[in-house]
Amino acid sequence: MEVDDLKLYSVIVGNGSGVLFQPMNFKYTYILTAKHNFFDKTPVDGKPDYYKEKADSTIVNIYHLFLEKGVWSSQLYNFVLKKGENYFPHKTTDIAILKINFIKGFDKIFVLNDYTINNDFYLCGFPDNKRDANYDNYPNQYTNHKISNKTSSINNLVEVRLNQPKTQSDINGMSGGGIFNLNENSISIIGIQSQMTKAISPQNEIDFVPIKHLDEILNYPENADKLTPLLPPYMASFEFLKDKAFDISAGIDDDDISFTRLFLKNKSLEVIWSNITPIYIKDYFKERLMLNEKNLSKLCNEIIYITWLEFLTIINIAKTKIHNREELEELFSFIRLIYKDTTIE
Numbered sequence: 001m002e003v004d005d006l007k008l009y010s011v012i013v014g015n016g017s018g019v020l021f022q023p024m025n026f027k028y029t030y031i032l033t034a035k036h037n038f039f040d041k042t043p044v045d046g047k048p049d050y051y052k053e054k055a056d057s058t059i060v061n062i063y064h065l066f067l068e069k070g071v072w073s074s075q076l077y078n079f080v081l082k083k084g085e086n087y088f089p090h091k092t093t094d095i096a097i098l099k100i101n102f103i104k105g106f107d108k109i110f111v112l113n114d115y116t117i118n119n120d121f122y123l124c125g126f127p128d129n130k131r132d133a134n135y136d137n138y139p140n141q142y143t144n145h146k147i148s149n150k151t152s153s154i155n156n157l158v159e160v161r162l163n164q165p166k167t168q169s170d171i172n173g174m175s176g177g178g179i180f181n182l183n184e185n186s187i188s189i190i191g192i193q194s195q196m197t198k199a200i201s202p203q204n205e206i207d208f209v210p211i212k213h214l215d216e217i218l219n220y221p222e223n224a225d226k227l228t229p230l231l232p233p234y235m236a237s238f239e240f241l242k243d244k245a246f247d248i249s250a251g252i253d254d255d256d257i258s259f260t261r262l263f264l265k266n267k268s269l270e271v272i273w274s275n276i277t278p279i280y281i282k283d284y285f286k287e288r289l290m291l292n293e294k295n296l297s298k299l300c301n302e303i304i305y306i307t308w309l310e311f312l313t314i315i316n317i318a319k320t321k322i323h324n325r326e327e328l329e330e331l332f333s334f335i336r337l338i339y340k341d342t343t344i345e
Contacts, residue, residue, distance in 0.1 A: 001108065001187055003122070006180050007072075007142050009109055009187060010124045012063040013037050013079075017125030017177035018098070019189060020064060022107040024236050024279070025228040029106060031062065031098040032192055032214065033176035035089040038081065038096065056082050063138045064103070072139035088217050088227060093156045094194040095209040097217055097227065110300050111211050111230045112181060112188035115158055121147040123162065123193055123206060125177025129169045145170075147179070151205060156213060157194060162204040171206060179208045186301070232300055235279040238272045238309050241302070245309045268313040276312065276325045278305040284328065 011018045011031055018033035038060070039051040054060070062077040077100060081087050089096040124144040134140035146163040153159070160179070174193055181188040191208035211230075218227045234240035246264040248257065282299050315331060316322055323331065 001182050001185065003144065003182065004067075005108075005187060006122055006124045006144055006178070006182070007065055007139075008067065009106060009180075010065070010126070010142055010177060012061070012126050012138060012141070013098075013176055014060045014062075015173060016175040017173065017193070018062070019109075019124075019176075019178035019192070020103065020106045021109055021189070021230065022103075022233060023228045024231040024233055026233050027102055028099045029101070029103045030230075031100060032178070032189070032211075033096055033098060034192055034194055034209075035094045035096040036194075037176050038087065038089065054081055062098075062100070065139050065142065074138035084222065084226070088220075088223055090209075090213055090217050091220070093209055093213045093216075095192050095213050095217075097214060099227070107232055108185070109187045109189060110232070111214075112190045113210070113212050115150060115153075115190055115210065117147055117150045117160060118181075119146070119148075120182045121160075121190070122180050122182070123147060123174065123177060123208075124180055125174030125193065127170055128173040131173060154207075156209060157207040158191060158210055159205050159207050162206065165204050229279075231279060232302070234302060234305065235277070235282065235300065237277055238268075238305070241278075241306050241309055242268060242272055244302075244306050245313070264310075264313060267317060268309055270316055270322045271309055271312045274322060274324050276323070276328065278308070280325055281305070281308055281328070284325075285332065 009020045011020055013031065013033045014037055016034055016037035018031040018037075021030040021032050023030050036051070038054045040054060042052045058081045060079045060081055062079045063074045064077065065072055065074050067073075079086070079098065079100065083089070086099040087096065088099070122144045124142070126138075126141045127143060130141045130143055145166065147160050148163045149161055151159045151161050171193075175195065177193045178189050179191040179193060181190060189211055191210050194207045194209050214230055217223060218229065229235075242265070245268050246261055248261055286299070312323060315335070
């Protein structure tokens with residue numbers, strides 16, 4: 001993935017920012033953002049800093065960006081706020097989930113709960129100074145700031161330092177923007193930007209809400225059956241991976257293996273139709289799937305479960321039976337499938 005890919009996943013949410021995230025569902029897409037983007041500063045009873053939550057049916061303009069033939073454009077989405085239906089705020093922390101209609105092509109983003117900051121982390125969003133300078137040119141309102149290191153954790157916030165000095169106008173409007181980590185084939189998100197620690201911060205520090213607090217929103221009883229986990233869609237079923245399994249080619253001799261390839265793909269349906277799913281494998285084996293890896297976000301990598309689908313298909317053929325999830329532990333006791341993220345050159 002390239003730095004520009006972060007722009008694709010960043011959206012304007014009213015006066016703030018947000019992140020496109022595809023959960024384990026093809027019916028809708030999430031926007032992850034800051035809860036305070038849905039509050040208005042409204043003086044009440046002489047209290048100048050009183051914030052009131054926006055009422056249901058309020059329209060919030062959301063813009064997401066796309067790249068077509070080398071040209072950046074924007075798409076307006078008129079979001080009609082309905083709390084508990086398409087707007088799900090955290091009860092105590094500055095983070096929220098929005099549900100919008102499904103948008104194809106935003107499934108290369110994963111949750112990362114490791115806050116070890118290195119040079120590949122970025123704050124992304126749409127600050128006020130870029131909006132003022134690029135009125136109606138929404139792609140040009142986007143920017144990103146590289147993060148140098150973590151400084152502290154206070155309550156539900158993590159404090160990090162930006163590489164370059166920034167003022168409030170450089171950061172205002174980025175609330176709700178993602179704290180991203182770039183990987184070779186995907187993007188990881190560790191949090192949602194909440195605020196700048198000071199109006200003018202000589203330390204260049206910002207606060208973000210760790211992404212783990214989104215799981216708390218999913219677990220609220222009133223949200224049962226309304227939201228799906230922050231996992232890629234293919235984690236729900238091997239059905240989504242069937243076309244990528246046994247995708248083998250023999251070049252000019254491809255006709256020689258066409259029968260074998262078709263046979264293996266057809267046999268993989270036995271695994272797809274069983275009660276074994278990628279999310280069950282992930283939750284059951286967890287770190288036992290990885291070799292010398294601390295980054296457990298890689299447990300969601302698509303290639304792991306394509307390999308598992310192929311592995312279980314071969315086992316079914318070799319053992320002349322269709323295995324189910326209750327037999328996985330027994331299988332794993334004498335045959336190991338361990339993933340190592342590496343590149344062979």
